[in-house]
Amino acid sequence: MQTTVVTRFFPDSAAFLVHQTGAQIAATSAGVEIVLHTRKGEQRPCCAELISGDHHAEIGLWFEGKELSDYDGAFSLPREIGVILQDVGYVVADEFFA
DSSP: OEEEEEEEEETTOOOEEEOTTSOEEEOSSOOEEEEEEEETTOOSEEEEEEEETTEEEEEEEEEETTEEEEEESSSSOOHHHHHHHHHTTOBOOGGGOO
16 A cells, blocks of 8 residues: 655646657646655655656656665656655656656
């Protein structure tokens, strides 16, 4: 079971989808909502949920201490997720962003 710890809306951001062919498609809805989740009884985020209109993605997060060490579910980490993680005290290396 997951618990929501942080929710933030980025009105000026846009979600981009990558089709299995590699083609990039812009989402039709403006704005992106990011929701960080933890596992029950834990403090560290386990995933970030990205929502834009009808589009939805979940990105798994792994940490070594307070530093993001890996993620899964996206080709590159959306900068908005990095902003939220940094705001709540985590270190996110620039190499995770496109």
